[in-house]
Amino acid sequence: MTALASAKDTEMVEKTNSASPNRVIDIENLSLTFETNDGPVHALSDIDLKIDEGDFVSFIGPSGCGKTTLLRVIADLEKPTAGSITVNGVSPEEARLNRAYGYVFQSSALYPWRTIAKNVALPLEIMGLSGEEQQERISRNMDLVNLSGFEKKYPWQLSGGMQQRASIARALAVEPDLLLMDEPFGALDEIVRDHLNEQLLQLWAKTNKTVVFVTHSIPEAVFLSTKIVVLCPRPGRIYDVIDSNLPRDRSLDVRETPEFLKIAHRVRDGLRAGHSYED
Amino acid sequence: MTDATHSSPRSINPFAGLMSGTVGPVIVVVLVILAIWYISAVALNTPFQKGLYERASRTDVPVSQLITDTLAQERPVLPAPHQVIVEIWKTTVQKKITSKRSLVFHTGITLSSTLLGFLLGTTLGILLSIGIVHSRVLDKSLMPWVISSQTIPILAIAPMIIVVLNAVGISGLLPKAMISTYLSFFPVTVGMVKGLRSPEVIHMDLMHTYSASRIQAFWKLRLPYAVPYLFTSMKIGMAASLVGAIVGELPTGAVAGLGARLLAGSYYGQTVQIWSALLMAAFLAGSLVALIGVLEKITLKRMGMAR
Ligand SMILES: Nc1ncnc2c1ncn2[C@@H]1O[C@H](COP(=O)(O)OP(=O)(O)O)[C@@H](O)[C@H]1O
Ligand SMILES: [Mg+2]
Numbered sequence: 060m061t062a063l064a065s066a067k068d069t070e071m072v073e074k075t076n077s078a079s080p081n082r083v084i085d086i087e088n089l090s091l092t093f094e095t096n097d098g099p100v101h102a103l104s105d106i107d108l109k110i111d112e113g114d115f116v117s118f119i120g121p122s123g124c125g126k127t128t129l130l131r132v133i134a135d136l137e138k139p140t141a142g143s144i145t146v147n148g149v150s151p152e153e154a155r156l157n158r159a160y161g162y163v164f165q166s167s168a169l170y171p172w173r174t175i176a177k178n179v180a181l182p183l184e185i186m187g188l189s190g191e192e193q194q195e196r197i198s199r200n201m202d203l204v205n206l207s208g209f210e211k212k213y214p215w216q217l218s219g220g221m222q223q224r225a226s227i228a229r230a231l232a233v234e235p236d237l238l239l240m241d242e243p244f245g246a247l248d249e250i251v252r253d254h255l256n257e258q259l260l261q262l263w264a265k266t267n268k269t270v271v272f273v274t275h276s277i278p279e280a281v282f283l284s285t286k287i288v289v290l291c292p293r294p295g296r297i298y299d300v301i302d303s304n305l306p307r308d309r310s311l312d313v314r315e316t317p318e319f320l321k322i323a324h325r326v327r328d329g330l331r332a333g334h335s336y337e338d
Numbered sequence: 339m340t341d342a343t344h345s346s347p348r349s350i351n352p353f354a355g356l357m358s359g360t361v362g363p364v365i366v367v368v369l370v371i372l373a374i375w376y377i378s379a380v381a382l383n384t385p386f387q388k389g390l391y392e393r394a395s396r397t398d399v400p401v402s403q404l405i406t407d408t409l410a411q412e413r414p415v416l417p418a419p420h421q422v423i424v425e426i427w428k429t430t431v432q433k434k435i436t437s438k439r440s441l442v443f444h445t446g447i448t449l450s451s452t453l454l455g456f457l458l459g460t461t462l463g464i465l466l467s468i469g470i471v472h473s474r475v476l477d478k479s480l481m482p483w484v485i486s487s488q489t490i491p492i493l494a495i496a497p498m499i500i501v502v503l504n505a506v507g508i509s510g511l512l513p514k515a516m517i518s519t520y521l522s523f524f525p526v527t528v529g530m531v532k533g534l535r536s537p538e539v540i541h542m543d544l545m546h547t548y549s550a551s552r553i554q555a556f557w558k559l560r561l562p563y564a565v566p567y568l569f570t571s572m573k574i575g576m577a578a579s580l581v582g583a584i585v586g587e588l589p590t591g592a593v594a595g596l597g598a599r600l601l602a603g604s605y606y607g608q609t610v611q612i613w614s615a616l617l618m619a620a621f622l623a624g625s626l627v628a629l630i631g632v633l634e635k636i637t638l639k640r641m642g643m644a645r
Contacts, residue, residue: 136543155549162547168540172562174639181558185548213642233548 082148083237083269084110084133089142091128101294102128106142108288108297112236115263115270115279117287119326125295126273127165130239130271133271134162146237158186160237161230164266165245167222169214169229176201176210179229186233200228203262220251238270242277256282257311264308277330281305282314282324289326291333299329377420382415383408398522417610425614438594445618447595448583451511452626455518456579460572462519463526470527471534471560481531486563488524492517492582494578514586521582522575531637533564565641569634575627584619596622 090102102125110116119125131137132144135151146154154160169178176197183193201207204224214222223243232236244252260283263270274280280287285307289299303322305313313319387408389398399407409418417425429441466484470474496517503513537559545555586598596615602631603612 134547136546155547155637158549160547162544164544166540168538168544170541170562172643174642181544182548184558185545185550185554291520 081112104294117284120290124292161235163240167226289329451514459519459522463523467530470620517586518582521578525574533567566596
């Protein structure tokens, strides 16, 4: 069983390496069916997707179309029932063991008994970093998300937006090349969300990380992404993949440009078509 | 909360103020209990008192005399509260602690085996719960035994434990403590299994994304989550330990301890002595549980979980 799996992995490594050295995620014919008491749920069906280093990819689609599930497959939190996937050229499990990614959940998932600084330290403790190194990474990443001065606060003493920023600092502290974010700003009001979007974009531009970002907001997806993946439900599948021609270095003003509106329009069409298909 | 809003200063009901805080209602409840106790004492002791009057051929005893007499019998069916309190006063404050007739001495004996048994039981409970949570095999094989262990009446196996341990030369504190352990490991095991399994899925997922080992997940996630459960089950375990210690003293030939006082009291019909030992046991249980409550508050506050 293990021998078979690792043999398959090696084969995949060679294949991806020859295809593109910068390929971060390679998904082929991937399907995932949940067996539930009410029968099978086809959460993902026949997904093909390639994500390269430095891409900012958004998954957009109505609730229940499998965005979270796809992200969780990449993070090795779910196992696909068919097809293949590699992350950094290896299986998602191996990538996870290599701590290849940082994952930001839909809710902040901070531990209530830890202060903010201690929450950011959690993955660093698990990685076994020295106290000095931990301190350095904590202050740098809390600074990055504008949370300096809140080190000693407990999560419940912070607003929702600050809690979510703390969870982003926690993911960044691992210093992964790949960031997986599941509707991180979904519960926040629009002004805070705009602000965090800008910060995220700056961070991405500065560090050349690869970001996979789940959202159901069209402006957010278009503003952030170099590639937008439109999904539609029942069964969850990719309806459209849009490569953005907006400049990598962009500010919120870009939302007024015709290029932006054109992409937004195509996303909206995709969402609408995906929906009517089902009705 | 709602009580407080109802009892505004303008309220006309004189009892509204009394019932608003926590002190007021507690006093009322205590008074009601005392009243019921006195009435019951009079009612239960009257037949014996009337028998006394008959033998003395006294026929015209006024009711007030009857009531006073029923509350002052030497071996009443139900002693009056003040009789018990006087007995407790005489056997605590007015006796040297080293005296065999000191209730403090006997309470100390019971307390020490309660604490030892509680410590052993809590440790055993925590260890069992860790095993059960981390191993399916242990979960399937141990849990039924843990549960069925509590279906055996403790009174049935207490003498066996004492006798068997005495036979192998273990006597004194440990056999009694074993019975406390037997009773107290159960709530701790069950509570901790629940606590260690209580982390939210998203928090477990987070640990998974960090590829944390099971040991790391235990120390950094499961254990902190289980702390409130631990304190709750320790309170139950402590009360159970005290019961165990008292039961353990019954078959030891009534030498020392609150259990011994109960047994000696019932041999000689010393109901006042029985009741003072009972009250002392209740007071001890209340204090021990309250002590755990204080520890719980401090711990949760230091963990940042109490707001
Ligand atoms: N653990 C699970 N068990 C059964 N069904 C699930 C599970 N997780 C998700 N699903 C189902 O899979 C589908 C896709 O879910 P999800 O990926 O959460 O959608 P999205 O994030 O796009 O809203 C939904 O129909 C959902 O009910
Ligand atoms: Mg989702």
